[in-house]
Amino acid sequence: LSFPRSATSAPSMASPFVVPNTGTWDGNDGAWSTFFVTVGTPPQSFRVLPSTAGSDTWVPVPEGCTSNDPSNCAETRGAEPFNGATSLGFLKNESTTWQEIGLYGLSLEEGLNYTANGIYGYDTVGLGTPQGAGYKSWGHQVVAGIADKDFYMGILGLGTMYPSFSSSDDPIPPFLTHLRQDGSIPSLSYGYTAGASYRSKKVPGSLVLGGYDSTRLPTLTSLSAPFSSSSSTPFTLGVQSIVASNSLLGVASMTSSGGHMTVIDSTIPHLWLPSDVCDLFASAFGLTYDPTTDLYLINSTMHAEMLSLNPTINIKFGNTRYDSGPSANIKLPYAAFDLQASYPWFPNATNYFPIRRAANQSQYVLGRVLLQEAYLVVDHERRNFTVGQVPWQDPMPETHAVAIEPPEDSRYGSANDGVHNPDAVGIGKGALAGTIAGAAVLVVLLLVVFFVFRRRRRARLQRKETAELAGDEAKGSTLSTDHAAGTDAAKWGTAAAASLAELDSRRNGKPVEIGDTQIHEMLSPSGVCEMESPWNSTSKVDLGARVHEMDAGERGRVYELPTGLERERGHARGQVSWVVGDDVGGLTPVEGRTRRGRGGGSGSGNENGSGSRTPESGRDISKDWRLRS
Numbered sequence: 001l002s003f004p005r006s007a008t009s010a011p012s013m014a015s016p017f018v019v020p021n022t023g024t025w026d027g028n029d030g031a032w033s034t035f036f037v038t039v040g041t042p043p044q045s046f047r048v049l050p051s052t053a054g055s056d057t058w059v060p061v062p063e064g065c066t067s068n069d070p071s072n073c074a075e076t077r078g079a080e081p082f083n084g085a086t087s088l089g090f091l092k093n094e095s096t097t098w099q100e101i102g103l104y105g106l107s108l109e110e111g112l113n114y115t116a117n118g119i120y121g122y123d124t125v126g127l128g129t130p131q132g133a134g135y136k137s138w139g140h141q142v143v144a145g146i147a148d149k150d151f152y153m154g155i156l157g158l159g160t161m162y163p164s165f166s167s168s169d170d171p172i173p174p175f176l177t178h179l180r181q182d183g184s185i186p187s188l189s190y191g192y193t194a195g196a197s198y199r200s201k202k203v204p205g206s207l208v209l210g211g212y213d214s215t216r217l218p219t220l221t222s223l224s225a226p227f228s229s230s231s232s233t234p235f236t237l238g239v240q241s242i243v244a245s246n247s248l249l250g251v252a253s254m255t256s257s258g259g260h261m262t263v264i265d266s267t268i269p270h271l272w273l274p275s276d277v278c279d280l281f282a283s284a285f286g287l288t289y290d291p292t293t294d295l296y297l298i299n300s301t302m303h304a305e306m307l308s309l310n311p312t313i314n315i316k317f318g319n320t321r322y323d324s325g326p327s328a329n330i331k332l333p334y335a336a337f338d339l340q341a342s343y344p345w346f347p348n349a350t351n352y353f354p355i356r357r358a359a360n361q362s363q364y365v366l367g368r369v370l371l372q373e374a375y376l377v378v379d380h381e382r383r384n385f386t387v388g389q390v391p392w393q394d395p396m397p398e399t400h401a402v403a404i405e406p407p408e409d410s411r412y413g414s415a416n417d418g419v420h421n422p423d424a425v426g427i428g429k430g431a432l433a434g435t436i437a438g439a440a441v442l443v444v445l446l447l448v449v450f451f452v453f454r455r456r457r458r459a460r461l462q463r464k465e466t467a468e469l470a471g472d473e474a475k476g477s478t479l480s481t482d483h484a485a486g487t488d489a490a491k492w493g494t495a496a497a498a499s500l501a502e503l504d505s506r507r508n509g510k511p512v513e514i515g516d517t518q519i520h521e522m523l524s525p526s527g528v529c530e531m532e533s534p535w536n537s538t539s540k541v542d543l544g545a546r547v548h549e550m551d552a553g554e555r556g557r558v559y560e561l562p563t564g565l566e567r568e569r570g571h572a573r574g575q576v577s578w579v580v581g582d583d584v585g586g587l588t589p590v591e592g593r594t595r596r597g598r599g600g601g602s603g604s605g606n607e608n609g610s611g612s613r614t615p616e617s618g619r620d621i622s623k624d625w626r627l628r629s
Contacts, residue, residue, distance in 0.1 A: 014186045016211030016401040017136070017179070019156075020128040021204045022047045025197050026078060028152045029269045030339040030354065032368060033195030033205030034078065037156055038126035038135075039143055040095030044087065045080035045129060046154050049368070050192055050207055051267040052235065052376070054108050054157035055174035056142045057125050058118065062088035064147035070343060078153050090145050097139065098123045101165050106146065109267060111362055116148030120165065125175060138179065142172055149344050155267060158190055158209075160380050161231060176209065176380075180412050185210025187406040188380040191217065193390055194266065194371040198335035203396050211403040215396065216375045222388030223328035225319050235264040235378070235385050238321035239364075242277065246311040247284035254280045254313075259321035260364055264376065264387065268367040269339075272358045285311070285337075287353050293345055296353040303351050306334055313337070315370070317387065330374045330389050337369065381406050 025031035026047055034047035039059050046059045065073035065088060079087040082094075092098045101120040108114070126137030142163050146154070162171045173181060180188045191212025195205030206213045228236035239262050242254035254277050273281075278296070281287060286302035289295075298306070311334045318327040340349040354369050377386040406412065 013403070014183050014210065016403045017127065017185050017209040018134070018213075018399055018401050019207040019209065020132055020134070021195075021206070023204060025202070026076070026153060027269070028076065028149075028342045028345060030341075030368070031197040032153075032269070033197070034153070035156060035205070035207055036127070036129050036132070037154065038128075038130060038137065039090055039123055040092070041097040041124050042095075043124070043126055043130050043137065044082050044090055044094070046090070047078035047080065048154035048156050049266070050205075051108070051155040051157050051159070051265075052192070052378070053159060053232070053265045053267045054155050055159035055161045055176075056144055056157045056163060057155070057175060058106075058144045058146050058151065058157075059154040060089040061119065061145035061147050062091070064089060064149065076152075076343075090143075092119070092121065092123075092145065095123055099140075104144075104165070106144065106148075106151065109265075112268065112272065112356075112365065114150045114268075116146060116150050118144035118146050120144050120163075122172070136184065138175075138182070138184070140172070141175055141178065158192070158378070160188065179209060186403045187211075187410075188412065189378060189404040191375065191377045192266065192371065193375045194368045196336070196372045196390075198333070198338070199392070201395060203392075206399060208399070208401045211401050212377045213375075214400045214402050215393075215398070216390050217377060217386075218375070218388040218391050221328055222375075222386050223317055223319075223326055224384055224386040227383040227385070233263045233265075234383075235376070235387075236261055237264065237387070238262075238318045239315060239366075240318045240321060240323045240327060241314075241316045243314045243316075244281075244284050244311055245314070246309045248286055248305075248309075249284045252280065252284050254284070256280070259318075259323070260361070261321050262364040262366050264370065265365050266368050266371055266376075268365065269369060270354045270356045270365075270367050271369055272356045272363050272365040272367075274364070275357045278355055278357050281353070281355055285353060289357075293341070294356060295341060295345070296355055298351050298353055300351075303338075306338070310334055328388055330370060330387070332370070332373045336372050339369075377404075379404060381410050381412070 019035045022034045022036055024034060024047065026034045027049075032049055034049055036045060037048045037057060037059070038045050039057065044059075048057075048059065060074065060077040060079060062074070064077065070076070074088045075086065077089070079089050081087055082091065092100070099122040101122070103117055104120050106114075106116045106118045121143055122140045123143045124137050124139045125141040125143065126135060128135040157174060158176055160174050160177050162174060162177075164171070176185075176188060176190070179185045187210055189210055189212075191206070191208045193206050193213075193216050196203050206216050223237070225237060227234035230236070238259055239255065240259040243251065244254060245251050257274075257276055260274060278289075282289065282296060285298065285306060287296040287298055290297050313332045313334075313336075315330045315332070316323075316327055317330065318325055337353050337355075339352060339354050341352050342349045354367075358364050373390055374387050375390050379385065
């Protein structure tokens with residue numbers, strides 16, 4: 001197992017950010033290692049839990065603790081003293097940088113029936129404590145104040161899904177993405193383990209942003225996997241087997257019916273499993289299902305028995321639910337499941353076993369219980385993650401943070417860009433507006449050039465036609481056909497194009513071939529000559545008349561006789577009108593059509609382009625033109 005490590009010689013390379021641990025164990029559904037976060041100006045401190053599924057920062061608000069709650073309600077929810085007094089939660093009116101967005105539903109875990117609302121806004125978010133070493137804060141971050149006790153503790157979102165608000169003009173990057181964009185961390189990655197309060201010295205959790213803690217990651221027993229196709233459940237693995245040892249059933253398989261796919265999500269504490277797996281756990285560990293709370297409880301007698309047996313649970317993971325291919329084992333002692341639920345679950349702390357019955361496959365989730373013994377490394381830019389057993393030592397070594405380098409084609413810039421290259425991380429609103437304005441000016445200039453070119457070309461065509469009709473002596477008298485798309489040859493067949501003759505050429509008497517049509521010239525030293533048309537009855541188009549042409553020397557008068565071709569077409573030259581393809585020479589726009597990329601709709605227009613014009617999706621005005629001679 002290896003990760004792209006940073007070059008220690010790169011002076012501008014950002015270092016991984018080690019989030020300070022509080023050193024305390026919080027929660028109403030177990031003892032969890034928390035981390036310091038501040039919100040607002042001046043900063044208000046909170047103890048929160050990392051969320052691998054969330055992208056925002058959540059903190060409790062005073063409305064979440066009422067007179068019916070214990071007096072220490074806010075403190076147990078993670079609120080630290082503020083301005084020298086006990087805090088009741090985030091005081092948004094005390095923050096000079098708070099910008100309220102509105103009240104929205106917290107849909108993060110609604111698939112597991114966690115329902116709540118949050119008061120959203122923008123504010124400054126910091127990591128650590130203001131007086132602590134390495135404290136840093138970032139302005140204009142998405143923050144939610146939560147009152148509902150379904151989410152008892154605040155969270156620090158580690159996801160990369162952009163929040164969406166109807167009142168927001170522009171999408172605001174998630175917290176972790178913002179740190180990557182401004183060069184605070186070397187890559188969009190992190191390493192996390194929840195810590196283990198049951199270990200002899202209460203090993204705290206570890207959270208490193210932009211890298212991982214090499215002392216917590218095993219090198220030989222880890223499993224790496226790509227993100228799943230679902231953006232909401234990227235850390236999906238197959239549970240190939242769960243085996244309990246030293247249980248009431250001895251060594252027993254909890255997955256006798258086969259494996260299943262599951263998602264790793266640290267937002268929640270429990271393991272959500274198929275109902276038949278839960279039933280086997282209940283038999284092997286002496287559990288009782290409580291339908292009121294949907295928890296599995298264990299009485300004092302069975303609890304003492306389990307402490308005596310000290311069973312272990314081994315979970316085998318793979319990229320699929322079948323027992324094949326690369327895999328990794330995470331072994332959890334009974335102590336990892338020996339938790340207590342307190343208010344508001346129960347009036348008093350009650351022993352319970354943290355498994356939950358999943359209603360269907362979409363609820364198969366493994367929460368923080370797993371991450372007490374497992375270390376998770378996530379690389380968002382490469383879209384892969386790694387999970388492995390924490391290599392416990394006594395005592396545990398100090399954190400050794402190792403940076404994960406970004407990929408060479410990272411959208412956020414190279415590893416050495418750091419904070420000195422903001423252009424590598426995106427385009428600001430001002431730059432974007434300037435780009436759009438410049439593009440608009442360019443389009444206008446191109447249109448002006450096009451119409452000038454079109455007018456000049458049309459003028460040349462008109463002069464050429466006038467010269468043909470007038471019999472310009474310098475050019476000779478001709479009767480010709482247009483070979484372009486949509487001309488007589490294309491519309492009426494090849495006979496008309498192949499049978500036209502030219503008279504009175506004093507230059508030479510040799511036939512000259514132009515294109516695919518022979519034009520025969522005959523010497524005529526005298527004045528006006530006339531000869532019969534060579535078109536015969538086998539031609540596709542019978543003109544039914546001879547062609548007469550006056551000597552070009554008789555200037556000032558133009559004689560043109562109608563031909564059968566014009567009679568059959570039903571109108572005189574100069575009245576041809578049709579839509580052609582890409583040739584824009586001598587063409588005028590057809591009105592009543594629209595540019596590509598505009599909104600959908602319907603419209604009408606007559607042959608001359610008049611009538612109403614409504615945007616129509618997918619049409620390109622540059623391809624719709626009408627020929628006018």
